[in-house]
Amino acid sequence: MVNTKRGFGSSLVPLSDFSFEEPDRKLILYHLGFAFFVLFLGILAGLFQTLQRAGLITLPVQLGYYQLLTAHGVLLALVFTTIFIIGFLYSGVAKTMDGRLVPAARVLGWIGYIMMVIGSIMATYAILVNEATVLYTFYAPLKASPTFYFGLALLVVGSWISGAGIFTNYGSWRKRNKGKESPLFAFMAVAIMILWIHASLFVAIEVVFQLIPWSLGLVERVDVTLSRTLFWYFGHALVYFWLLPAYVYWYVNIPKIVGGKILSSALPRLTFLLFILFSIPVGFHHQLNEPGIESFWKYLQVVLTMAVIVPSLLTAFSLIGTFELAGREKGAKGLFGWVKKLPYGDARFFAPFVAMVIFIVGGAGGVVLASYQMNSTVHNTWFVTGHFHMTLASSVVLTFFGISIWLIPVLSKRKLTPFMNRLGIIQAIIWAAGMVLLSGTMHIVGLLGAPRRSSFSTYGDHEVALGWIPYYYVIAVGGALLTIAMLLFVYMAFHLMFIAPRTDRVIEYPIGEVYEKAQRPPKILERWSVWVGLSILLSIIAYAVPIIDMIQHSPPGSLPYEPW
Amino acid sequence: MDMPRYERIWMNIGIGSLIIFLIILGILAFGMGIHPPDSLEQTANPETIDIYPPFDQPGVYQTGPNEYEVIMTSFIFSYEPREIRVPLGAKIHFKATSKDVVHGLYVPNTNINLMLVPGHVTEYTYTFDEPGEHLFLCHEYCGTGHQLMQGRIIVYDPENTST
Known part of the structure; x- marks a missing residue:
């Protein structure tokens, strides 16, 4: 039973009797809680980095810039994202598949969660005691302590077990609902976990078979180029693992919030399947400027990289289409009248809407980076860091804020008050402003040549390097704004969890409905073996020959180094 | 569909x-x-690379009428050579490698943007069309002294001896 009341902005905020069963509620809340704690720590590290790099503060001798940078990357890019995403996916899978998880999925979810938490703590400990200042890409032959690598391996294997929980739940639902098309949310969750498991299998191979034995001293040398290649086999799919849950929210949840419909049930599924295909055989575009890989294979992977433009264009059309139909339903006139009818006063919509706008710019920067030749003008400059702060840290994270503002009260059975909603909008504005300052300036100063991942340096007072310093101040201002927005978010999360008034009729878990005239998705879209097979085939085409080459013509390998 | x-x-x-x-x-x-820079040429063990040619004698060598070769090694936290003098408009072939961890060789405001991976030689050809003192630096994190790793390429105008 759903009734609606006049809500935020022009949108309606329906209340509902739906509530998660206690075990599901707890499982999801534990994911979110740990993720937010990690977000807090990671952003603090980021703030001190921006200040140090601008030469505004000197860090205490016990805490190095690169140590903070490693913590920032590991905590935010690996831990926060993975655990938040899995929590969100579990919530949607439970909601759209009979309102509850099957018992086996709950058990797998908890095992995965505990492994990920233990793994994260181990890795963080190794970083804090300065035994793992290797940054989140941990490029050999920089050698961290075994604790760091074991921690990362636990994090990854834990996430696979969580993925198995999603597959189990999906499989059980399909068995009970023969012949029915699966809920879009659950379909997308399965696609994301397939993509994630395929890609992270290869970073696990790197960590378990190359780095752990070498870090323990069981083998003397490591093949550096092979380890970098295995990392980037995973590394670019990782960014789609971050992005696709935001796409889920944009595709599935937002249509409900704006009062529109999901335009098609088939095309969003096709979009996600294309992401499975084109997010893995593309890692060489991170290695364009390094030796040991033949140009032909680099170019081939550039072509495959650019193929993700196809699902991105499908998404853009679909989302704007949904907005337009929703606006026209509310009486919008003319070609662009619907733009004014969107619920900008609703934080559940506003934050992800800003995210979408920023993503257009972020995506364009990505095309520059992956352009075979043009990459040389910006490779390893701050342009790159600017790029993923615009895509991940702006678009994805703003969407996660937009999710949290209703997901927390749904779970805590408390009211999303108009005050919290307003605070959510202010928080999103501060975050977006901070990120635009920070990542926009990183793009500019990167074009002027400032390298990424570098502590404060004037490079012997060279005039080119001195010219970068004023930009560093702007980036530090961005960092300060982001810290304020983060503190505001932590307060909001705490308030919505523990303080806001209790209620029996919580805010609705928004799940969009598919447009009545939409066609049923063809069966082939749900035949996973076909898509997994194609994904493996594409990876073999893109990677088999160069990897065999690397192994056959490998140099003697590198000894471990700990230059920190 | x-x-x-x-x-x-x-x-x-x-x-x-x-x-x-x-x-x-x-x-x-x-x-x-x-x-982009690329090479499939192999090297020996990165730790003993400076025993064998060409990396036993890093430096700038003239190889043709208007062509030069720069043989360069990188290591924690410096380069050899750290100062390179080349004439304006000459073709410069870079051949560089690392003796320990992964380093970078990057000249801001040019397309010289190389990854130096131990065990491999990175090659790239570039022609400077502006005289002056260019900064080069390491742009791949290599340890606590990473931000200090740098050098200069001095591009002089052979027609104008005062530079």
Whole structure:
């Protein structure tokens, strides 16, 4: 039973009797809680980095810039994202598949969660005691302590077990609902976990078979180029693992919030399947400027990289289409009248809407980076860091804020008050402003040549390097704004969890409905073996020959180094 | 799968321009030979690389009428040589490698942007068209002294001896 009341902005905020069963509620809340704690720590590290790099503060001798940078990357890019995403996916899978998880999925979810938490703590400990200042890409032959690598391996294997929980739940639902098309949310969750498991299998191979034995001293040398290649086999799919849950929210949840419909049930599924295909055989575009890989294979992977433009264009059309139909339903006139009818006063919509706008710019920067030749003008400059702060840290994270503002009260059975909603909008504005300052300036100063991942340096007072310093101040201002927005978010999360008034009729878990005239998705879209097979085939085409080459013509390998 | 007419138009324009874009990149690469730095040439053990030619004697060597070769090693946290003098307009072939961890060789405001991976030699050819003192630096994190790793390329005008 759903009734609606006049809500935020022009949108309606329906209340509902739906509530998660206690075990599901707890499982999801534990994911979110740990993720937010990690977000807090990671952003603090980021703030001190921006200040140090601008030469505004000197860090205490016990805490190095690169140590903070490693913590920032590991905590935010690996831990926060993975655990938040899995929590969100579990919530949607439970909601759209009979309102509850099957018992086996709950058990797998908890095992995965505990492994990920233990793994994260181990890795963080190794970083804090300065035994793992290797940054989140941990490029050999920089050698961290075994604790760091074991921690990362636990994090990854834990996430696979969580993925198995999603597959189990999906499989059980399909068995009970023969012949029915699966809920879009659950379909997308399965696609994301397939993509994630395929890609992270290869970073696990790197960590378990190359780095752990070498870090323990069981083998003397490591093949550096092979380890970098295995990392980037995973590394670019990782960014789609971050992005696709935001796409889920944009595709599935937002249509409900704006009062529109999901335009098609088939095309969003096709979009996600294309992401499975084109997010893995593309890692060489991170290695364009390094030796040991033949140009032909680099170019081939550039072509495959650019193929993700196809699902991105499908998404853009679909989302704007949904907005337009929703606006026209509310009486919008003319070609662009619907733009004014969107619920900008609703934080559940506003934050992800800003995210979408920023993503257009972020995506364009990505095309520059992956352009075979043009990459040389910006490779390893701050342009790159600017790029993923615009895509991940702006678009994805703003969407996660937009999710949290209703997901927390749904779970805590408390009211999303108009005050919290307003605070959510202010928080999103501060975050977006901070990120635009920070990542926009990183793009500019990167074009002027400032390298990424570098502590404060004037490079012997060279005039080119001195010219970068004023930009560093702007980036530090961005960092300060982001810290304020983060503190505001932590307060909001705490308030919505523990303080806001209790209620029996919580805010609705928004799940969009598919447009009545939409066609049923063809069966082939749900035949996973076909898509997994194609994904493996594409990876073999893109990677088999160069990897065999690397192994056959490998140099003697590198000894471990700990230059920190 | 049915796709609305406008969506089909939108996708056709998008995919069409993507194909044109990729063809242009391909022509630049394989027709005109503009590739990112690359080399499949192998080296020996990175720790003993300075015993054998060419890396036993890093430096700048003239190899032709207007051609030079720069043999360079990188290591924690410096380069050899750290100062390179080359004439304006000459073809400069860089041959560089690392003796320990992964380093970078980057000259801001040029396309010289190389990854130096231990065990491999990175090659790249560049012609400076502006005289002056260019900064080069390491742009791949290599340890606590990473931000200090740098050098200078002095491009002089052979017609004007005062530079």
